[in-house]
Each structure stands twice: as structure tokens, then as C-alpha cells.
Amino acid sequence: MLRVTGLTKRFGKKVANENISLSLNPGEIGILLGPNGAGKSTAIKCILGLLRYEGEVSIGGYPAKSPEAKRILGYVPEFPCLYEMLTVKEHFEFIIRAYRLDRVRATSYAAELMDRLRLTDVLDTLCKDLSKGMQQKVSIICALLPRPKLVLLDEPMLGLDPHAIKELRSIAMELAEEGAAVLISTHMIATVEGIWEKAYIMNKGHVISCHRKNEMIGMWADSLERIFFAETESYDPSWQMPMEPEEFTIRSEIAAQANAMKKQSGPPKKPQQSGPPKKPQQSGPPRKPQQVSTPKTASKKTKKSKKK
């Protein structure tokens, strides 16, 4: 449904996304994880066709900027910006007209979604009078109204109440069951735990790893958070994974193999210390050896990498 190959986005000399490749099949829920400034939102805006980019993006086989692609695309933005002087009902009517939807079906679907998200008695309210959370709910309904085949959610849980978060998670799962692909960009890992099937971890404009949930093994399978911290907190931009989606290797497997090899041919072990168990870092995804560095040494390191 979504295929991104070699996506690069530059702002002047600044590289926001470099050589990003990702793919989502119908019925898959993918997540785009990364710290602030990792380039998640920029990547999503490129997929939406809002920004110019290098590389290829296709949605359902159509180029991302074509009206055909946009017809099957739903987008929940990071900031719920609505038309202040339109009512909620008029927003839905606008979507019905813009996407040329069947009015009866769309209206009943909107009513169902409003009911699920507990957005009642606001149909004739001007959007400027809604709270931020309510505006986000309207934004979500507007995105889902055309029953898109690809849904892009950019930090969708911001400002939502716990009930709405729960409902949104179940809506995402239902959409996936109906055959839609869902891509959720977030840095709030807990909100997507349990629903994801494919996770792309981004840092400093690169996709540094891709994980499939059904391929995760051992202790890494139960915690996305653990993988995220292991990946992002020791990331060096010069160290990249292969870019074709099919070529993404499951890092945890490599790590497990590497550890097994270390155990076989590594230096003699120190006698075991009593006390609390060590943090499970050594058996995790591959990472650069950790160094305790002062800010000075860190800046030296970045200078060196720049020189390279």
C-alpha cells in the first residue's frame, strides 16, 4: 500500500531525511518512532506530497502527489488545525464534497465515530469554541471519513483523553483488519505498544532500523521501549542499515548471534559480582561500545565524524 524508496529531503544544506525506505502492506500497522527532530513529521509530509523530495513514494501504486493517491489517503496532523469559523458538521460536509463521498454512508460513519470518541452535542459548534482534545477528535474523524486505505497519523494521541486513546487504538486495529495500512508517527511508545506490527526507528533523519513484531525474539519482543532506547541513545549517523525494506535485518538476531560468538571466543570473564542483575544491554541490538564521555570528548567525537 505504501512504498517509500530512497526518500531524501533537504532544506538548503540541512538534510532532514536521508535515503529513507519503508513499506507497508495492506492490513499492517506500522509505527515511526524517533526522538524529537528525528525527521518523522518531515517524512510524513513528504509521503503526503506536501514537501518536495528526492526518491520515490507510491501509495496504492499511484505517485504520492496524484489525486488518485490522495483519494485513498487519510491524514491526522500533529496540530489539530481546523477552520475556526466552520462548525463540526460543516467540516464533515466539506470532506464529503472534497472526496465526493456518499453522503448517507459518510454521515452515518461520522456519527458512529463521534459516538465512539465521545464527541457528542458539538455537531453545530464552531470549531474555535472546541477544546484542543475535541479538535483533535474532529481531525481524526475528518481523516477517517473517506475510509482511506492508508492512514497516516502524526502524533495522534496528543491532547486526547484516555478513553479516546483507547478507542483510537482499537479503530486503528479495525482499520488494519479491514485491509487498510496504518502508519503512526509518535515518540509516546506506550500508546502504540501492543498494536504495532512493524516499527521503523528514526534518528537524525535516518531510518536506523526496522523491526517486525512477529520476528522479535527473547526479551526484545515484549518491549518496544527497550529497543528504542538501545537504538537511539548510541546512534552514530555514519552507521547505517541497508535501505531496501526487504534487506532490513532483524537487529536482535544479529545481536544474539554476536553475543553467542563472544561467549565462545571472547576474553576470560571476570568473576561474577553479587548484587542486582545487570541491565540487559549486552544481548540487545548491536550498538557502539558505550563510553562515558564528558561534553568535551563528545564534541571532539562529533568533530571527528564531521571531518570524516
Next chain:
Amino acid sequence: MHACSYMAIKKCKNTLYEKVKHPQFWLEVLVVIAYFALCFYQELSHTGISGVIEDPIPAFQGGATFIFILTAFIGMGIGLSHGNSFFKPADINHLLVSPIRPEKILLYGLGRRLGAILLATLVLLTQLMNLRFYFGLGLQELLILMAAWFMLTFAVSFLSLGIYSVTATRPWIRHLIRFFIYATLAVVVTGAVLALWRSGRPVRTSLDYLNRTYLRMIPISGWTSGFLVEAMAGNWYQAAVYAAMLLVLPFIGLLLAFASRSSYYEDVVLSIGHTYGSIEEERTPSRGDVRRRSGKRSRSRLLGRRTGEVVLMQRQLTEQKRSLMVLFDRSSLGMLAIAVVLGAILRSLMRKGMYPIIMQIIGLLVLCYCMLFLIPMGRFVEELKKPFIFLMPGNAFRKLFYASFSSVVKALVEGVVSLAVLAFFARLNPAYVLCGGFFYTSAAMLFCAAYLASIRVLGLSNSKTSHMVMAFAIMTAVFLFEVFIGVGIGTQFYEISELLFPLVFVVTGAVNLVVSMSFFYSSRSILMYRD
């Protein structure tokens, strides 16, 4: 109905319903009704063709050329704007991601900016009978004028569409077109100033100057005036050539807009600012841009020296320094241009025997009232929209005073430079520059204070226009009071020596300062809560 039209109509309808609830709307309606009633009364009171003005047709054509130049450049300026002046953040989330074709969205975005042209057309329609009366125009001439106006607005609309779609993807063209506009304006204004310098009739000389044949070479506006002049003279072939030229350019603009497809989306997204990059980084790199890209900023040298309420002023000056120059910006250049034109007019009036003292007063008041429109765009008014001034601990009076102080310091520099130019052109007393500069600065402070007083009365949530109108009224009332004081003191000074007359501006300036302080003091309560 198309989705965009549906949205536009609904938004207008809802906005109207909301406005009806506020008394300010009814006040505006009353003003508009009064204006139209006055126009119709004037039209009904004129009977037959009169031609009150001497040698009316060249005067009319000169005036029309001026309006055309203004309209064309405003239209081109609209095309040069960034996406944030055509679109709103909601458009990104709803329009740009929808399957609506990018060209239609562009037309919708442009449509929002053409309200001013529609308003100008309405004003023109109400003035037709006046034109008939004062310039002795017949029905054919009026029809030609309307045809020229519609061709101009049509051409300008589509040209601005083309300019926007091209410059959104190629920002360097934006600089080129801006250079063309400024260069043309500089040529026109310089020509007018030189003509005024030599002649003693300010208005007539300017109108005659605008009829020069070489001005018809200016694209769009020149061609429109060429069409008007030739058609009124009965040279239909030449008029047709001008009309054809006028219509070809917008057609090219339309083609360019359609060819650009969705490329302008990025400009919209970047200028609205909800993304990683910024529009600055897309520009041709200047030294400042390179520094900005590297993430470095030069040290402010202003912040951190003192603590307390004064940081508000220091922060504003730092922002001003980083955006343009510290004490002189684009609006100051506008004031300088006004001073040049005003100087030329005053000079010609002096030749006709006007008293220098009256010249001094007129010059200063015109500059003060021009400044009045710049203050609401300044950093002082912006400060009141941010939470810092409300939240930071400190004395409310001092906070308001320091928040306005950077505007006042800027006004001091701006006033002295503008008045120096005015004094040079109109050959006024040099002491006038210093004393007038003091008055101009105090007027800036008075306007800030009057703006605060209007906020205190109307509340922060009211529109900027309402605050401006009220501040304008307060300022005018204070000025009228000062005229009475000035006449009394001025006569005394004048009797001693004419050179002492500028001291009147120092005295009235001091009155301004006292009144401003009282307004600042009484407006402290607005910082207690924020609507």
C-alpha cells in the same frame, strides 16, 4: 457546489453571524452606510456635465495612472507573498492533502486575497458621478475607465497567481521581481519629486508628470493607462494593442500556475511553520543565513546586562537587531520616502508664499499620523500577545513602559532622519529637526499609551482596527489640546524671535510625555489577566 466554494461561503456566513453579535460590527455598518449615503447625495446634487477642474482630461488620466500603478504593484506584491498570506494552517490539513486539484486550491487561495480589489471596485462605482461632475467625463469615457479597471484587475489577479506559483518553487525570482517593483517605483517617485522641485503647483505637476509617455512602458499599469489614454483619444488601434498586451501576460501567468502543479505546497507548509525547515533556508544564502544554518547567532550584547522589567526592551531590540537593523527597519524607509515627497510638496508651497511655521507644523503632523499606522505593526503590540509580559514578576507600569520603549527609541532615530530630510527639502530651520524629533518621539510614546488605553476600555480580545481607531481618536484629542497650548506659547516665542518657534514642539512634546505616563499608569490593570 465545489468543496472550496462551500467552505468559503459557510465561513463568510458564520463570520457574519458572529460579527452581528458585537456592537463594533454595527458601528462599521453605520460608517459604510453613511459613506454610501454621502456618495449618492453628492451624485444626486450634481446635474449635467460640469468639468469643475481646469483642463480636466489630462488631470483625470494622470490620476488614473497613479491608481493603476498602485493597484498593479499591490497585486504583484500579493503574488510575491509567501504561502502564509494565501493559506491558513487548516488549509494544509484539509485542502492540500485532499484530492482537490492544486490549481483549484491556488485559485481559492488567491480569491481570499482579492477582497481589496473588490472593495476598490465598489468605491470606484460610487465615484462615477463625481468623476462625471469634476472631470466632465461622458458616458463613453466612463465606460472606457470601467473597461480599463476590469482589465487591470483581471490581469493583476492572474499575474499574481503566476508570480506566486513560480516564486514558490524558485525563491530567487522573488528577489528579481521585488527589485523590478522597487526600481520602477524609485524611477516614478524620483521623476515626480524632480518635477515638483521645478514647479510651484504640487498636485497639478504630479498629475502632469504621470501623463508622460515613457511611463506607459511599465508592464500592466503603464499598458492600462496607455489603453485609457488612446481609447479616450479615439485611437482604437493603439488601444487594442495595449489591451492585447494586457491580456496576454495574465494568460502566461495562468499557464505558469497550472504548470507548477503542487510544487507550491512546500512554500505553504514552510511559511506556516509547522515543519522542520524554514523559508529562510530556501533563500539564496546570505552571510546571516550561513550563520543561521550553522546554528550560531552573534551575541546580542543587549540581553543580560540588566535585570528586571528592562529585559522586555532588551529582548525587543535583540529581535529587531537579528531581523533587520537595530533602530531602522523597512517601515522607517517608508517614512523616509514619505518625508522626501512631503519635502518636495512643502518646498513648492513655500514658493507660493506659505509661512515656514505652518510648514513646520504640517510636516510634523503628517509624519506623526503616518507613524500612527506603523505602531500597531511594531513590537510593542506584539508583546501584548505574548504571555511573558503577563507572567513575569515586576511592576506593571515599568513593564508597560519598557515594552513600549524600543518603539520609542526607534521613533527617535526615524523622526530625526525624516525631519532632517524634510528640513533639507523645504529649507526649514535646523533647530526644527531636533525639537520636532523630540515631539515625534513623544508622539510615538503617546500612541503606545493611547493604544493601551484603548485595550483597557475595549479589552484585549477586540480587533486591532478598533484599538487603532480609538487610539487615533485619543491622540487627535491630545493634539487638539496641544494646538491651543502651542498657539499661546508659540506667539510668545515668535514675538521674541522666529528661531525660537521650534521650542513649541519641546513644550508640546513634554505634554505628550506627561499624558503618556498617565495612560501607562492607568492601564496597569490590563496585565492582571489575559483574555
